[in-house]
Amino acid sequence: MLTERHGGLGPGIWRKYRAKNAVSLAFALLDRKPTQDTSIDIHGLLLKEAEQRLPVLIQQKLDRLLR
Incomplete structure (x- = not known):
């Protein structure tokens, strides 16, 4: 494993x-972490789903406890 450029190899x-007395690159190491902008608002989707499901789940739990 090479962490720096060495003899023409990255x-x-x-x-x-x-x-064959040859080498080939199996995995390249990048200088910096790749960035990918997310097109899905995970946080917003989770909050929306929680607002829909949580009241129902709480009511079901209360109904079971009060029986």
Whole structure:
């Protein structure tokens, strides 16, 4: 595993082939973490779902406890 550029090889995990006396890149290591903007508002969706389900779940639990 190379963490820095070395002899023309970039950072990553390299695989060596003995028969061909060659190397190939198996996994590349990036200089910085990739960023991906999310198009789904997970937080908003969870709050909306909780607002719908929570009152029903609480009422069901109270009904069972008061029987």
